[in-house]
Every structure is written in structure tokens, then in C-alpha cells.
Amino acid sequence: MKDDGPKGFDLAQLLAERGAERYELHAKYLNHQLPRMLHTIGFDRVYERAEGAHFWDADGNDYLDMLAGFGVMGLGRHHPVVRKALHDVMDASLADLTRFDCQPLPGLLAEKLLTHSPHLDRVFFGNSGTEAVETALKFARYATGKPRILYCTHAFHGLTAGSLSVNGESGFRDGFAPLLPDTAVELGDLDALRRELRRGDVAALVVEPIQGKGVHEAPPGYLRAAQELLQRHKALLIADEVQTGLGRTGDFYAYQHEEGVEPDLVCVAKALSGGYVPVGATLGKDWIFRRVYSSMDRVLVHSASFGSNAQAMAAGLAVLAVMEDEATVANARRTGDLLRERLAALTGRYELLHEIRGRGLMIGIEFGRPSSLKLRSRWTMLQAARKGLFAQMVVVPLLQKHRILTQVSGDHLEVIKLIPPLVIGEPEVDRFVTAFTAVMDDAHSGGGLMWDFGKTLVKQAVAGR
Structure with a gap:
């Protein structure tokens, strides 16, 4: 019998054979609550590759990264x-x-x-x-x-x-x-x-x-x-x-x-x-x-x-x-100023949008109690279940409908934090502001899928108590 020698380790083959098991493997051997949480909010995506400030899924759809791996990817992925x-x-x-x-x-x-x-x-x-x-x-x-x-x-x-x-x-x-x-x-x-x-x-x-x-x-x-x-x-x-x-x-x-x-x-x-x-x-x-x-x-x-x-x-x-x-620091200052100014201009337009703050490409978007009776009653329902649910309601459609990854800034906070790769520019600012405006329009319409999802979050919050 011919001896072909040691097989070695083939990473590409391993991923090809078992990459589809990623969520099952995590649930069985790692933090079992993470895949559960991702599934609940619809974040259980499968990203195949990444470069700069973007991911791509198996269908070739691109996603804008406004999270940078919690700030790790300052220069974007795979510089x-x-x-x-x-x-x-x-x-x-x-x-x-x-x-x-x-x-x-x-x-x-x-x-x-x-x-x-x-x-x-x-x-x-x-x-x-x-x-x-x-x-x-x-x-x-x-x-x-x-x-x-x-x-x-x-x-x-x-x-x-x-x-x-x-x-x-x-x-x-x-x-x-x-x-x-x-x-x-x-x-x-x-x-x-x-x-x-x-x-x-x-x-x-x-x-x-x-x-x-x-x-x-x-x-x-x-x-x-x-x-x-x-x-x-x-x-x-x-x-x-x-x-x-x-x-x-x-x-x-x-x-x-x-x-x-x-x-x-x-x-x-x-x-x-x-x-x-x-x-x-x-x-x-x-x-x-x-x-x-x-x-x-x-x-x-x-x-x-x-x-x-x-x-x-x-x-x-x-x-x-x-x-x-690449003058990365100057780009962060310039692009951050542009993004913050564009977002701040929306505060007078949306009563749920309370404040835009931060420096450079570290920006907080804070939501607050609306003035109109219809929105106020919905806001009160969310707050009674768990503070921070409205911010999560914004994060979810940004990903699901607009393919933009963001995060709620902390537990029980009605704040979204933007910490994208420092290499983004005006096209990414335009894409985010356009998507965020669409999500805010939906929220202020008083109906639609966003508030339906809010009811799902309320049920999850109450069940988790």
C-alpha cells in the first residue's frame, strides 16, 4: 500500500466541510446564549468575507460595518x-x-x-x-x-x-x-x-x-x-x-x-x-x-x-x-464631523431623537421620550418592559433592511454607538444617514414592522425577568 505521508492541516477544506455548522458549534461548545440572542434579534447572519468597512454574505450582499469589531478594526479589515x-x-x-x-x-x-x-x-x-x-x-x-x-x-x-x-x-x-x-x-x-x-x-x-x-x-x-x-x-x-x-x-x-x-x-x-x-x-x-x-x-x-x-x-x-x-487621524476628524453634523440636523425633525454627541468617529445617538400622545404611549410600553428596547428596535432594521451593523451602547441605554473603521468617507456617511432617516421615518409613522418587532422584544424582556 502506498504511503502518501502526513495529511497536514487544510484550513480551507475544514471550513468548506464544516463552516455551515458555525451557530450549532457555538451553541454546543461556547457561550450558548450568544446564538440564541442573535437569532432572537435577527442578527444570525453568515458573513463569508470582509474588506475595509464592509462584509459580504454568501449571496454577495454587502454590509456596512459601523461597529469595527468593538473598535478593533481601526483601519478596517485586512489592510x-x-x-x-x-x-x-x-x-x-x-x-x-x-x-x-x-x-x-x-x-x-x-x-x-x-x-x-x-x-x-x-x-x-x-x-x-x-x-x-x-x-x-x-x-x-x-x-x-x-x-x-x-x-x-x-x-x-x-x-x-x-x-x-x-x-x-x-x-x-x-x-x-x-x-x-x-x-x-x-x-x-x-x-x-x-x-x-x-x-x-x-x-x-x-x-x-x-x-x-x-x-x-x-x-x-x-x-x-x-x-x-x-x-x-x-x-x-x-x-x-x-x-x-x-x-x-x-x-x-x-x-x-x-x-x-x-x-x-x-x-x-x-x-x-x-x-x-x-x-x-x-x-x-x-x-x-x-x-x-x-x-x-x-x-x-x-x-x-x-x-x-x-x-x-x-x-x-x-x-x-x-x-x-494615509492621514487616518485627520480623516477620522473630518468624516466624524460630517457624520455628526448630518445626524444632528435630524434632531429637530424626529421627536424620538434626543441628542447626537461624541468626537471624531465615536458618536452616540440618544433617543428620548416623545411629545406626541401616540408615540409616547408606545415609548412608555417599551420603557416599562426594559429600558433600551427602542435603541435595539433601531439597530435591528438598520441591519435587516439596510445591511448596516451597529450596536446599542450599553445595557439599559437608549443610545446607539457608532465606532466605524477610521477609513470610511462621505459615501459611507451618505449610506448611513439615508438608512437611519428611513428607520426614523418608520418609527415616527406609528406603525409598521418596526413596532411589531418592538412587541417581540417586549415579550422577550418580560419572559427574561
């Missing part, structure tokens, strides 16, 4: 420069992750990242945004010798035990206590910050310059004033730029919209690798790193097994090069 960098680094067969040498790529990426925040000096590379936050929390506590971290209500900083301790949404925290010693303060409330700092045990305040949950921006002057208070009490300012950084808000970092703000630690992740490789980074001041890594005995006191791996570092360098070459 050719980033893709080539990953092929090149794998072809180079580098002696990666030996752990007892110093490879060039981490140093080069750190050097490049730090040019965008010249008041910072050093970088720790991990594998995610939550690891970047965990690093900042540990470094702040060790460097200051104080235990307590302040965070803002409604904040989101991750879901591991440390980052969960500074998560402002109780739904994420419930059942996972006890967590780290912490205290929540309202975003913008300097008096509350001052009171907590007077206790003398605060290591740091961690803050998103624009909160992802609800798209709420820190009030003008707050970050600068908070920084001054923290410095006075020998505590640190940690800027969580995991979602807002790397051009998302029309500046490289969102904290840079306010003059004079220089955080002690900055957390970045998500878009840093172009969506290809998990990566996170914590940027900080030299004295903080020197205090943590105070001797050769402490050289591995904080590390990550896959941190600084060659694929992530090469992808990060390629992403930063593309951002410079």
Missing part, C-alpha cells in the same frame, strides 16, 4: 500593509519569545508609540485592553504605595478581576465580589474627587476621556483640574484610551483634546494591531517603571507570556505607518 507585515514577520522565522534576549521589534514599536505622547517614557506590552488596565492599576499601586483606585460611574475598563474592580456597571460586577478596594466618582465631579483624595489612600484615578458606555465626554476642563488635584495628593492619572486612542476621536489620543493634560499612565489596545493579533500596551513615566522594576530580582515581577510577540509588534508598526501615510 494590505498590515497583512503584508504579518506575512513578512512569519517568513522571517525570528527567534521570537525566547524570553532571555531583547528582540528589536518591541523597542521599535515602543519608540514609535511614544512619539505621540512625548511626556511619557516607557511601554509595557501585553495582549489586550484589560491587560493594559491591569498593568496600570498594579503600577499605580506599587509606585505610590497606596491601595485604592478611583474610577467613574458608568465606566468600562475590562472584565478581569482587577479591571472589573473599576468597572462602573453593576451588571458586570454582580456575583464576582470581593474585588479590589475602589470607589466610584461621577465623571466631572471634582468635589467628589477632592473628598476621596483627602483620605490619603488613593493611588490613582482611571478615566476614559470619552466613556464608551453611552458616549459621554469628560466636561471641558475636568481632566486638567483632576490632574492637578491628583498631583497635589501624590496620586496618578490613568487615561484609558483602549477604545478612544489611535485616532478614534480625531486626535491620536482623546485626552489631547484638552490642553495641558499629561496622564501618568496611558492604556491602549484594540486598533493597535489592525485587528489581526491581540495586543495591549501601557505607556508610562520613567519613574513609575523604575520603581516597579527596581532591581534585577524584580525583572519579571510583571510580565506576559505572549507580550511583545513578533506578530503583534510587526502589526503595530505597520498600523502606525499606515496611519501616518
Whole structure:
């Protein structure tokens, strides 16, 4: 009998044979509630390929991505420069992750990242945004010798035990206590910050310059004033730029919209690798790193097994090069301004449309109680069942009727968050505004499939209680 040798692994064949089982496999082996939820709201689509800001299904229909994988796909999917960098680094067969040498790529990426925040000096590379936050929390506590971290209500900083301790949404925290010693303060409330700092045990305040949950921006002057208070009490300012950084808000970092703000630690992740490789980074001041890594005995006191791996570092360098070459930050600012202005012009036309807010290509669309009796009664019905159902009623037809993927900004929030790839332009703005206008017209007509779907959501919400 002829021996054909080892068969190897054929990814294309595996996907061809079993790709159609995707929802069944997930339901059986992963989070069984995800396919159930997707089926309920009609999001159980099958996407075959993606490029830039678009997906395509098996029938060749294109979908506009206004979600960017929760902000990971800053340059869109499969950017050719980033893709080539990953092929090149794998072809180079580098002696990666030996752990007892110093490879060039981490140093080069750190050097490049730090040019965008010249008041910072050093970088720790991990594998995610939550690891970047965990690093900042540990470094702040060790460097200051104080235990307590302040965070803002409604904040989101991750879901591991440390980052969960500074998560402002109780739904994420419930059942996972006890967590780290912490205290929540309202975003913008300097008096509350001052009171907590007077206790003398605060290591740091961690803050998103624009909160992802609800798209709420820190009030003008707050970050600068908070920084001054923290410095006075020998505590640190940690800027969580995991979602807002790397051009998302029309500046490289969102904290840079306010003059004079220089955080002690900055957390970045998500878009840093172009969506290809998990990566996170914590940027900080030299004295903080020197205090943590105070001797050769402490050289591995904080590390990550896959941190600084060659694929992530090469992808990060390629992403930063593309951002410079293609003026990505300027495009995010210009396109974001256009999209926000076009949407804001609709607020006077639709009574259910309450406010448009955000910066760059991080935009919140908030809905609110209508004035007319007919719409008000329907709104009240939805609110009584579960707050946030109307926003979901908008998200669903945007996908089902207009093939545009968006998300509700958070649990129980009547806010849609738009965080598309930073490469979109005027054609995508036109497509979204046209579709959104059609959905709003349908909602304000007082009938149609949208409100019928609302009844389905109400039944699901009541049944889930």
C-alpha cells in the first residue's frame, strides 16, 4: 500500500466541510446564549468575507460595518500593509519569545508609540485592553504605595478581576465580589474627587476621556483640574484610551483634546494591531517603571507570556505607518464631523431623537421620550418592559433592511454607538444617514414592522425577568 505521508492541516477544506455548522458549534461548545440572542434579534447572519468597512454574505450582499469589531478594526479589515507585515514577520522565522534576549521589534514599536505622547517614557506590552488596565492599576499601586483606585460611574475598563474592580456597571460586577478596594466618582465631579483624595489612600484615578458606555465626554476642563488635584495628593492619572486612542476621536489620543493634560499612565489596545493579533500596551513615566522594576530580582515581577510577540509588534508598526501615510487621524476628524453634523440636523425633525454627541468617529445617538400622545404611549410600553428596547428596535432594521451593523451602547441605554473603521468617507456617511432617516421615518409613522418587532422584544424582556 502506498504511503502518501502526513495529511497536514487544510484550513480551507475544514471550513468548506464544516463552516455551515458555525451557530450549532457555538451553541454546543461556547457561550450558548450568544446564538440564541442573535437569532432572537435577527442578527444570525453568515458573513463569508470582509474588506475595509464592509462584509459580504454568501449571496454577495454587502454590509456596512459601523461597529469595527468593538473598535478593533481601526483601519478596517485586512489592510494590505498590515497583512503584508504579518506575512513578512512569519517568513522571517525570528527567534521570537525566547524570553532571555531583547528582540528589536518591541523597542521599535515602543519608540514609535511614544512619539505621540512625548511626556511619557516607557511601554509595557501585553495582549489586550484589560491587560493594559491591569498593568496600570498594579503600577499605580506599587509606585505610590497606596491601595485604592478611583474610577467613574458608568465606566468600562475590562472584565478581569482587577479591571472589573473599576468597572462602573453593576451588571458586570454582580456575583464576582470581593474585588479590589475602589470607589466610584461621577465623571466631572471634582468635589467628589477632592473628598476621596483627602483620605490619603488613593493611588490613582482611571478615566476614559470619552466613556464608551453611552458616549459621554469628560466636561471641558475636568481632566486638567483632576490632574492637578491628583498631583497635589501624590496620586496618578490613568487615561484609558483602549477604545478612544489611535485616532478614534480625531486626535491620536482623546485626552489631547484638552490642553495641558499629561496622564501618568496611558492604556491602549484594540486598533493597535489592525485587528489581526491581540495586543495591549501601557505607556508610562520613567519613574513609575523604575520603581516597579527596581532591581534585577524584580525583572519579571510583571510580565506576559505572549507580550511583545513578533506578530503583534510587526502589526503595530505597520498600523502606525499606515496611519501616518494615509492621514487616518485627520480623516477620522473630518468624516466624524460630517457624520455628526448630518445626524444632528435630524434632531429637530424626529421627536424620538434626543441628542447626537461624541468626537471624531465615536458618536452616540440618544433617543428620548416623545411629545406626541401616540408615540409616547408606545415609548412608555417599551420603557416599562426594559429600558433600551427602542435603541435595539433601531439597530435591528438598520441591519435587516439596510445591511448596516451597529450596536446599542450599553445595557439599559437608549443610545446607539457608532465606532466605524477610521477609513470610511462621505459615501459611507451618505449610506448611513439615508438608512437611519428611513428607520426614523418608520418609527415616527406609528406603525409598521418596526413596532411589531418592538412587541417581540417586549415579550422577550418580560419572559427574561
